Amino acid sequence: MKIGIVIPAHNEEQYLSACLQAVQKAIEQIKHHQVEVLVVLDQCNDQSLNIVKNNHIRWLTCSYQCVGQARDLGIRHLIAQGATWIACTDADSCVDLDWLYAQIQHQPTDVICGVVQLDDFSHLSLNAQQNYLIHYKDRMNHQHIHGANLSFSAQVYLQVGGFEAICCHEDVELVQKFIQHGYQITWTNQVRVSTSSRLDARAPEGLSYFLSRLENAEL
Template structure:
C-alpha cells in the first residue's frame, strides 16, 4: 500500500509548521510503507509556500478558493503517483503521532472517519463548551465527519466521483456517496487529529461556523 497525504491550505502560515511537523512525525512512526505528502496551496497570499518549501514537502498551487476542488486536485495528482490510500487533514490541524499507524490497523476498510479535538477552549464561553462536549462523541462508531481527519481507498474515491467542488461540506457529501455505494466505513476514535478552534472561518459553514452557532 502506498499512502498519499493531502493538505489543502489557504493562508495558513500561522498553523502550517505545526501541521507539517505532526505529519512528519506520524510518517516516522509508520514502518514499511511509502508515504507521499502534498500540500495544495489554494489562493495563498501569505508565507504558506515558503513554509512548505522550508519543510521540503511537495506542493502544487491553484486559485480555486474552494476546499472541495483543492482536495480533489491534490488527490488526483497523488493518484498519478501511484498511491492507493488517501489520508486527508487540514493545514490548521495537527495529527497524532499514531495517526497513520491506527489507519493501517483498521485495514481492510474502504474509508475511515476519525475524530477531531479542539486545540483550545479558553476563548469559548462555558455554555459553548458544554454544548460542544455534549454534542461530540469521542467513541468508536461515532457519526462525525471531518475533512481534517478522513481517509479512504483510491478505488472507493474514483467510484464515488471524488469530492464535490463545493466550498464546504465536501467531506459529508463524499461519505454520503460512499454509503450509497455500500463502502465499508470505519468510524474510529483511535484515529485522532487536533484542530483549530478559531471562530473566524476559512470555509463557510465549517467547524468555525458550528462553534459560533452553539
C-alpha cells in the same frame, strides 16, 4: 500500500508549520510504508508557500478558493503517482503521532472517519464548551465526518467520483456517496486529529461556524 496525504491550505501561515511537523512525526512511526505528502496551496498570498518549502514538502498551487476542488486536485495527483490509500487532513490541524499507524491497524476497510479534538477551549465561553461536549461524541461508531480526518481507498474514491467542487460540506457529500455505494466505513476514535478552535472561518459552515453558533447560543 502507498499512502498519499493531502493538505489543502488557504493562507494558513499561523498553523501550517505545526501541521507539517505533526504529519512528519506520524510518518516516522510507519517507516516500512511509502508515504507522499502534498500541500495544495489555494490562492495563498501569505507565507504558506515558504513554510512548505522549508519543510521540504511537495506542493501544488491553484486559485479555486474552494476546498472541495483543492482536495480533489491533490488527491488525483497523488493517485496518478501511485497512491493506493489517501489520508486527508487540514492545514490548521495536527495529526496524532499514531494517526497513520492507527489507519493501517484498521485495515481492511474502504473508508475511515476519525475524530477531531479542539486544540484550545480557553477562548470559548463555559456554555459553549458544555454545548460542544454535548454535541460531540468522541467514541467508536461516532458518525462524525471531518475533512481534517478522513481517509479512504484510492479505488473507491475514483469510483464514486471524488470530492464535489463545493466550498463547504464536501467531506459530508463524499461520505454520503460512499454510503450510497455500499462501501465499508470505519467510524473510529482511534484515528485522531487536533484542530484549531478559531472562530474566524476559512470555509463557510465548517467547524469554526459551528463553534461560533455554539458561542452565540444558536444550537
